[in-house]
Amino acid sequence: MGSIQLKSVRKSFGAVNVINGVDLDIKNGEFAVFVGPSGCGKSTLLRLIAGLEDVTSGEVLIDGKDATTVGPSKRGLAMVFQSYALYPHMSVRGNIAFALKMAGEKADVIEQKVRKAAGTLNLTDYLDRKPRQLSGGQRQRVAIGRAIVREPKAFLFDEPLSNLDAALRVQMRVEIGELHNVLKTTMIYVTHDQVEAMTMADKIVVLDRGSVAQVGSPLDLYNRPNGLFVAGFIGSPTMNMIRGAPAEKRGAATIGIRPEHADISTTAGEWPAKVRLAEHLGSDTFVHADAEGIGALTLRLEGEAPLKPDQRIFVTPREANLHKFDKEGRRIN
Amino acid sequence: MAMKQSVGKRAGVTILAWVVAFLIFFPILWTFLTSFKSELDAIAMPPKFLFFNWTLENYAEVQQRSNYLHYAFNSIVLSIGANVVGLLIAVPAAWSMAFAPTKRTKDVLMWMLSTKMMPAVGVLVPIYLLFRDLHLLDSLWGIGLVLMLLNLPILIWMLYTYFKEIPVDILEAARMDGASLLNEILYVLTPMAVPGIASTMLLAIILSWNEAFWTLNLATSNAAPLTAFIASYSAPEGFFWAKLSAASTLAIAPILILGWFSQKQLVRGLTFGAVK
Numbered sequence: 001m002g003s004i005q006l007k008s009v010r011k012s013f014g015a016v017n018v019i020n021g022v023d024l025d026i027k028n029g030e031f032a033v034f035v036g037p038s039g040c041g042k043s044t045l046l047r048l049i050a051g052l053e054d055v056t057s058g059e060v061l062i063d064g065k066d067a068t069t070v071g072p073s074k075r076g077l078a079m080v081f082q083s084y085a086l087y088p089h090m091s092v093r094g095n096i097a098f099a100l101k102m103a104g105e106k107a108d109v110i111e112q113k114v115r116k117a118a119g120t121l122n123l124t125d126y127l128d129r130k131p132r133q134l135s136g137g138q139r140q141r142v143a144i145g146r147a148i149v150r151e152p153k154a155f156l157f158d159e160p161l162s163n164l165d166a167a168l169r170v171q172m173r174v175e176i177g178e179l180h181n182v183l184k185t186t187m188i189y190v191t192h193d194q195v196e197a198m199t200m201a202d203k204i205v206v207l208d209r210g211s212v213a214q215v216g217s218p219l220d221l222y223n224r225p226n227g228l229f230v231a232g233f234i235g236s237p238t239m240n241m242i243r244g245a246p247a248e249k250r251g252a253a254t255i256g257i258r259p260e261h262a263d264i265s266t267t268a269g270e271w272p273a274k275v276r277l278a279e280h281l282g283s284d285t286f287v288h289a290d291a292e293g294i295g296a297l298t299l300r301l302e303g304e305a306p307l308k309p310d311q312r313i314f315v316t317p318r319e320a321n322l323h324k325f326d327k328e329g330r331r332i333n
Numbered sequence: 334m335a336m337k338q339s340v341g342k343r344a345g346v347t348i349l350a351w352v353v354a355f356l357i358f359f360p361i362l363w364t365f366l367t368s369f370k371s372e373l374d375a376i377a378m379p380p381k382f383l384f385f386n387w388t389l390e391n392y393a394e395v396q397q398r399s400n401y402l403h404y405a406f407n408s409i410v411l412s413i414g415a416n417v418v419g420l421l422i423a424v425p426a427a428w429s430m431a432f433a434p435t436k437r438t439k440d441v442l443m444w445m446l447s448t449k450m451m452p453a454v455g456v457l458v459p460i461y462l463l464f465r466d467l468h469l470l471d472s473l474w475g476i477g478l479v480l481m482l483l484n485l486p487i488l489i490w491m492l493y494t495y496f497k498e499i500p501v502d503i504l505e506a507a508r509m510d511g512a513s514l515l516n517e518i519l520y521v522l523t524p525m526a527v528p529g530i531a532s533t534m535l536l537a538i539i540l541s542w543n544e545a546f547w548t549l550n551l552a553t554s555n556a557a558p559l560t561a562f563i564a565s566y567s568a569p570e571g572f573f574w575a576k577l578s579a580a581s582t583l584a585i586a587p588i589l590i591l592g593w594f595s596q597k598q599l600v601r602g603l604t605f606g607a608v609k
Contacts, residue, residue, distance in 0.1 A: 052505050072508040079509040085502035089524045098520075099510035146510065156509075 001063050002153035002186035003028045004049060009058035011044055018044045020210040021058070026154075026188065026203070031180050034190045035197040036207035036233070042190045043158055045207065049188065050156050051075050062153060073102075078147035079156040082163065084139045086131040092118070092142050093127040099150045117149040120179075137168045144179070154186035161196065173200060194234055198222070206230050228329035231256045237286060237298045239323070246271070246294060252324035252332060259286070259300035261321035264307075269314025273297065278307040291315060361585070367578035368392070375574040391579035395566075401583055404562035408587075410473060411548075411558055412541035415480035416534055419488050424530070427492035428518055432501055442493065445486040453546050464551055473556045479547045484537045491536070495529030496522070532598045535591070542588045559584035 004026040011019040018041045026032045034042040047053040049060060051072035060068045067075055078099075086095050096117055100110045118124045121141040131139055140160060147155055157176070161169045177200055180187055191197055197204050198218045206213040206221065206229070214221060214230045225231035231239050239256045247255045263269070264287065273291035285305040289297050297315060307313065324333040366382070367375050374385040395401065430438050460479070461470075469475025499522065507521040523530065545560040552561060563584050566577040592599065 050509060052508065072505070073511045073513060077509065079506065081502045081506060083500060083502045085500065085506035087503060087507070087521055087525075098507070098512075102511040102513075102516060146506075150510070 001028050003063055004154060004186065005061040007059040009048060009060065010056045011048055011053065012056050018210050022212055024205060024212065026186060028186055029184050031187045031189065031200060031202045032205060033197040033201035034188065034205045034207060035192065035194055038192055040207040041210040042207050046156050046158055046188060046190045050077055050079050076153045077156055078150050078152035079158065080143045080147050080160045082159040084143045086139060086142055088131055091128050091130055092123060095142055096145045096149050099146065113149050117145045121145045136164050137172065140164065140172060148183065154188060157187065157189040159190055176200065195236060206233060225323065226331050228254060228325050231323055240297050242294055250322065250324060253327045254325040256323035256325065257317045258321065259298045261318050262299055263316045263318065264299060264301060265314045269316040271315045273313050273315050275307050275309055275311045275313060277309060278305065280304065289313060364578045364581050367575055368582045370575050372573055372575045391575045395576055395579045395583065399562060399565060401562065404557060404559045407473065407556055408542055408558035411477050411480055412538045415477045415541055416484060416537040419481045419485050419537065420534065423485060423488035423492050424518065424523065426489050427496050428522060430493050431496035432504060442490065445489060449486055457550060461550065471552045471555045476548060476552050476556045479551065480541045480544060483544065484540055488533055488537055491533040492529065495526055499525055535595050535599055539588055539592060
């Protein structure tokens with residue numbers, strides 16, 4: 001079991017409010033991702049759940065029990081740090097076994113569990129090495145091994161992949177996803193990378209300046225962002241935001257249109273525009289254009305599109321996929 | 334041209350370094366040489382540098398007159414014992430200041446350092462009276478206590494600087510792994526800090542070994558370390574330079590040898606925190 005609930009959790013450092021009353025319900029077995037720009041409080045929120053920081057007010061419940069004042073060592077949660085935070089003076093075996101030793105397990109049980117975890121993570125050949133003799137990806141695996149061997153109620157990941165290169169990041173992302181499928185343990189994952197959030201999460205929690213902006217499944221957030229902040233944060237390339245006449249015509253202060261939700265024609269359409277740059281990726285073409293009276297637009301076309309800089313085009317948004325927002329930036333359709 | 338200049342410059346710096354090193358080392362060398370002279374040669378004018386009748390009679394007489402081993406034993410017990418106890422207090426103290434600081438931590442650190450700036454003689458009388466009333470005069474426990482307290486600010490300061498370099502993530506990982514505070518300090522922090530703890534200990538042991546003010550004032554015989562052994566040769570009959578030198582050589586030899594073999598650790602200990 002490993003459900004986690006937050007009730008009006010607040011955290012301030014001196015006069016600075018970092019978390020402003022967060023309510024959150026993470027169910028047993030769920031893969032939840034906290035995402036948001038740097039400084040939004042996502043890591044702090046994770047550390048509050050871990051018990052590494054004390055809440056200023058509010059409650060943290062683990063499996064329905066109040067854990068607000070329980071120390072980090074007693075919460076039964078495991079954490080993987082951005083810096084790996086391996087014990088440099090211990091071998092890989094020592095690192096993975098440490099938590100079991102602290103829990104007072106017998107030596108033969110420890111060895112058996114360490115071997116099993118090392119096997120799962122392809123670390124069997126490295127058990128006697130020190131962390132400094134490992135590559136970045138291997139260190140990350142040791143950090144994960146150290147977490148899974150304890151069979152915790154939930155795993156907490158604090159931007160675990162941000163120190164890895166791009167190829168390894170994709171590979172580890174898949175491995176963590178598979179690990180979740182096998183273990184079926186609750187995972188909370190913090191990242192500033194919305195692609196990681198979209199690909200891994202059952203539930204995404206978007207944070208903005210210490211408050212929850214929106215909670216939902218990746219596609220919920222993509223298809224129905226509840227405000228300008230989430231609309232702009234989720235999705236790559238980002239959503240086009242259009243103010244002024246085209247928005248007023250549709251009864252909104254701002255309208256949002258995702259790059260793939262507009263049609264391009266060279267002969268006729270709603271918004272005349274001029275191509276600034278076309279990026280040909282093979283599978284897609286990203287078109288950066290300047291629309292008259294609207295400004296810069298980013299559009300995505302499937303496959304190859306024979307567009308060149310300075311070419312005149314017409315852009316027509318698909319009405320069904322339009323996002324409408326009021327003056328305060330809230331969704332209204 | 335530039336190459337030549339830099340060679341000349343380096344030669345100059347090297348010569349200067351040797352001159353300074355020689356000046357610092359000279360008193361020790363002179364003491365060492367004097368310890369092999371007769372009393373007459375020792376006070377000869379002009380001084381005799383190397384060409385005198387080398388003799389071991391001073392060492393023989395020093396051995397006869399006083400029990401070197403008794404003093405050496407006290408020195409060892411005091412300098413190691415006091416600092417082991419000091420370390421047991423300093424490690425947790427430095428831990429809390431480095432990893433759980435409060436608004437007042439900097440002030441506490443400065444206050445501890447300020448105690449080292451106070452002239453010791455200012456508190457000699459109250460401490461002497463306290464020691465007299467508590468029957469701690471001339472006892473190893475009493476002298477050990479003073480030496481421990483004397484070095485505690487240095488131990489805490491040095492460990493604090495060293496601990497500050499250890500990533501707090503690793504200690505937090507230990508907490509998440511279910512380690513109690515004691516286990517975190519014992520199994521994670523201390524092993525990682527071993528080089529720092531070792532150089533801190535080394536420096537503190539040397540300072541304690543050389544400490545003369547308190548050991549001379551609070552100990553006479555039972556608990557007297559090697560400082561008292563040296564001092565006993567400048568006693569009522571006047572100065573006997575050759576014997577005094579022999580006693581001094583015997584007293585500083587152990588710590589000199591220790592320092593020689595651990596100079597790398599020591600330099601590291603004295604400069605850590607300075608360069609990241």
